[in-house]
Amino acid sequence: MARNLSRSALAVLFIPSLLLTACGEEDLARSHGVDPEMDRVPEEAPLREGYVWNVEREKYLPVTYAEVDGLAIHEGDMVLGTVKQMEARVREVKALGLEASGPRAQGLVKTDPNSRWPTPVVPYTIDSGVANQNRIQDAINHWHGRTHIRFVLRTASNAAQYPDYLRVQSGSGCSASYGRQGGEQGMWLDGSCSTGTIIHEFAHVLGLDHEHNRQDRDTYVIIRWENMVAGASAHFQQNNNEDDDAFGYDYGSIMHYGPMQGSRNGRPTIEARGGQSIGQRDALSTFDAITVTRLFTRTFTLRAPSGHYVVAEGGGGGTVNANRVAVGPWERLQLVDLDGGALMTGDLVQLQTINGNYVQAANGGGSGVNANPLVPGEWETFRIWKMGGPTGEPTITANDIVVVGTFSVGYPKYWEAVGGGGAGVLAHTDVGSLGPSNMFTVGYP
Ligand SMILES: [Zn+2]
Structure with missing residues (x-):
């Protein structure tokens, strides 16, 4: 696959211009702009509460999301579904008493939109206007070389076989729907999305969350809230509810943010306690591949x-x-x-x-x-x-x-x-x- 500058490398390249100019609003916007995985959610986007289905625990668990263009977006680049779907689910969960503290919500796995893909085959289409389509193909080839996941082009002749599919389309920043949602679901890319970031977005589609938001992360990294742009803190909330950690903490995960992600002042937002390198967007780590495999x-x-x-x-x-x-x-x-x-x-x-x-x-x-x-x-x-x-x-x-x-x-x-x-x-x-x-x-x- 083509090697690209990692997000952290881009952030480092950007620091000198920050140091040379006054740190005004425009610079903040530009520093935010080096994080295309966060660009989908504007700082002023309202935060709301919804529920996601947890497959392992067979329960609905609360989740915070940002409302952007009618979509419910979690941690900057993970689209949980539409706000309408989320509101309907909140009504259903409350009416039926299905919250985590309530009775076990058995039997809903197959019908819930936030579910796993039943097989390691994910059908997809790509809108003709999407930038850098070669990077999408490079990302797919990387997945095929490292895992048994297969992304299959959905065409007129196999559409009936694949009612659930991913539609890659143009949008600001880089974001993707989280897990299988049923029917058409989206990945949104602009020209800033590197091959590595697209590999990262495909992982969200398969059901992987951000590594640095694991329940055990404070043992491994230090979060510097004071260095974050407004709104970025929502991307660093631990997932104590909606996910279960798999294997040990993986600094090398492609799902880990880099040290400068969401920084407002050129200082790190996240530091590895042992000085390990974090935030690579070159390749799935060994444990990224093993974790995805484990889903199937x-x-x-x-x-x-x-x-x-x-x-x-x-x-x-x-x-x-x-x-x-x-x-x-x-x-x-x-x-x-x-x-x-x-x-x-x-x-x-x-x-x-x-x-x-x-x-x-x-x-x-x-x-x-x-x-x-x-x-x-x-x-x-x-x-x-x-x-x-x-x-x-x-x-x-x-x-x-x-x-x-x-x-x-x-x-x-x-x-x-x-x-x-x-x-x-x-x-x-x-x-x-x-x-x-x-x-x-x-x-x-
Ligand atoms: Zn992400």
Whole structure:
């Protein structure tokens, strides 16, 4: 992909002119102008209270948004929907008593506009007038190279198949709708949006929030409220309600603001406590990619014939064995189905540990199985085949018997639980030698 100046680099380039001129209103506006991810929301935009659906907690949780052009915008560049939709939801939540403190609002996940995309396929269109369309394509190519997310151009011939889609259109600054909203939803870009910022906006569409607003951020960064332009503080509110933090704090996340974002005086608004570099807009970090992948996984277990569960020792970062008698966090693998949809016999899969590591056939097969890599490749990709189970359907459901084969080199090598279980796992059996110790039972705990 094309490398671009990061937002923080642009901000640094701008500082000298600030130092040379009086710090009047125009300069403040210009300093705000180096943050296209904030430009959508004018300082005077009214702040209002609404609700967003939290998938993990299955509850509506309160959220503050700015009203701009009839849209409800959160943290500068995340469009939650229209103000009308937000007002209707507030009425519904209050009428039905669905607030976080009320009864659990079960069964609304599929119908709520702030939901996840059901599969890692996001259809999109691009209006003809949008500037720098090559940057949009570069951003999409970056996503395709780093994750199993697929952005698919929506056309007249496939429109019926894709009722929910993203429409990339012209607008001031760079902003995008947050999560799947149902029907048409927008991303708004002007000529100032770099490839990296567009990668960032696509992450919002998929459901990622800003890294620096995590619940645990004060352990890692210092927020300098006194250096912010008016209105910027709304972009630094912690998301104690609407999001759940995934993995450790990631200074290198493309979802982290840079030190000068929203600065009114050339001094930082956000500082890493250990002096780490923040605010890069070059590429998805390893954990950005893992976190997005996690949005599309389901929890998965494999059990050897002896009844022992497959375990990633230490939760990942070590060997894989088949010697546990109960299911805990280390035995719960996250299944990435590269073919999307339900797990079917013959699907290509990757298995992610609780720590984010991917299960790997060492050297692509022929020896042991470990869970070390943080980035999946061919050695971390397996094909799974159903060998038997309660039904003859091609869908792999709980208690089905499967074999797991390598994908990368020559003929597949199939996983074997050494001794039928109670010991290690090897990826070394040829198809002609499959026996009972190669058979694993699937679970979806
Ligand atoms: Zn953003």
